[in-house]
Amino acid sequence: MENILDFTRDDLAAWLESKGIRSFRAGQIFKWIYIRQVDTFEQMTDLSKELRRTLAGYFNIRRLFLDDKQISVDGTEKFLHRLEDGQHIESVLIPEKDHFTLCVSSQVGCVQNCQFCLTAKGGFIRNLNVSEMIAQVRDARYYLMQKELNPLKLSNIVFMGMGEPLANYKNLVKSLKIITDSDYGLKFAHRRVTVSTCGLVPKITQLGLDISVNLAVSLNATTDAARSRLMPINKKYSLTQLLEACRTFTMKPRNKITFEYILMKGVNDTKADALRLVNLLAPIKAKVNLIPFNEYDKSKFKRPSKKQISDFLQILLDRNLTAITRKSKGNDILAACGQLKAKLY
Structure with missing residues (x-):
């Protein structure tokens, strides 16, 4: 059935x-x-x-099994969902000023092996099917209804959870069509749905042609050598190839691509890194989310000092690059991707 x-x-x-x-x-x-x-x-x-x-x-019509839920002091809620085959995925409900954002997973585990990501430590198991992605969103709205909150306050979706969304491309696009079905589906505005990728270049181009959503790119380094050490995908698709795909990405005239840059102490947080980042993104309609590294147990990476983060941001702003430092949420409930699942083992 x-x-x-x-x-x-x-x-x-x-x-x-x-x-x-x-x-x-x-x-x-x-x-x-x-x-x-x-x-x-x-x-x-x-x-x-x-x-x-x-x-x-x-x-x-199936919902996901909720095996664990944790609520942060800042209101962030993390859900550990058990699937029909016993595997687990995570989604995170993030309270904003006047709405909620849901961070959605697209795979059980991940094959990309980004060195800073805890999801990669568990290896790759399988792609999520459409219903497993859609149920994360549908169940989150139902959860808000049970709390007697307006479910339509969940208005933003980010595919930034476990897995690489573009590696599960066919199911991702079908899910996006249901999420953005403005007549009968989940009725999310296209401009409020974001897909994040580590850099699967051919699929970036295809995504822009197949559906209108926001694109976020996990960049994290400003040279091929540094990025290849952090993110093995860079050995297949270089920075030059990635940035060219971003430059030509099909999107509405006023839109910008978000570049996520996880700041790691002594790895990618220098003045030289910041200046290279400005130069790399100059030809692209870009904005930058600086994300201070969210430390987890036994991680070899560390969070930079507040001054280092502030200085890095100021270099970008002084050179007219749109940038913010993203405030970490849910640190007290293992809300970084993969952390709650890892606690099972």
């Missing part, structure tokens, strides 16, 4: 037509699943009983 969350609205419409059922019913079904948050077809009272029985014979 298939999980109906694996189907886009077009997929479901095609399936219905194959069964001799009018395709507009797909919109009604989506409204029940994503807006009214029902968990059975029997609850879909504007469908005929016969159609409800048919749907129940082919599909189910």
